[in-house]
Amino acid sequence: MSDEQRGLYYHNPFHDDDHDRDIKPSLIGSSTYTEQGFDPSSYMSFTETLHGSMDYNSLAKAFGLSPSSSEVFTSTESSTQKPMELGDLGGGNNSTETPATPNSSLSFSSSEAGGEDDRGKTKKEGQCKEPEDGGECSDKKANKAKKKAEKRQREPRFAFMTKSEVDHLEDGYRWRKYGQKAVKNSPYPRSYYRCTTQKCTVKKRVERSFQDPSTVITTYEGQHNHPLPTSLRGSAATMFSHSMLTPTPMAAATTFPQEFLLQMPPGVSNQVGAGSMFPQNIAQNPHQYQVPDYGLLQDMFPSMFFRQEP
DNA sequence: CGTCTTTGACCCGCGC
């Protein structure tokens, strides 16, 4: 890891020094976008990208969703669909496990129009710890039906796998851990983080693949509605921007794709939520992507992309 | 003192 990169990590207010070692946040095998070739000039600056109008194609391109990168993937899931189990991403399922190639470090896998936010909200209201005034949470029931109707409105979700010894990877934002749960069939717990910025409802879950303990599975949910924290901009954002402009695809991929992901603009999210764009393209035209390791994708995509209900 | 993590309890959805 370069000094520059290390410097970035050291900006993380949460990390202790131990956590700064051995992060390898590179995209797994990502390289070029064979259809058009890698085009650094097509990359927006990091910040622009994060808040801007980049479409999904650009996103895919920027991430080197390339034929040669079968380990880099994304997916859509319908809003009514059951959330994808992270285990499917490589934790508990051989057929979908991302092969951790020696150089591979990261892949991303899922987006979902989801509503666990609503659920949390619902929960808070539903908890009604003190039914004082005999109100017995009077609005509780009334809200229930309403919530039920809203329930399926989920935040877009994006998961990816990172080869790292660090569970909580620095991505430029400030996160507060609000929970940790043991994961069934896994010795590693899952941690829940929320963006600490006010009014930002972005959450992320971090867990380690028990099949490949060196792989961290991070799931982002929602979109940041604010810029990068100032104190971190000069590091994460700038660096990412730099690397994204590098003519070397792999160099571009060696920084923080997750940062990139978690900032997917609303348009992208909508598209993803609608089950359009990239995944469909692949579904309809797999060969267009000239995936050499298509067998792997076949293993992955069906579970990652196409588990949508009609 | 403010911020963050830890952790047990709780709620909810889902499958049986």
Added chain:
DNA sequence: GCGCGGGTCAAAGACG
């Protein structure tokens, strides 16, 4: 209806 698992809350403690 019950139990299980996932997700969240919130009090308590740690830390700088």
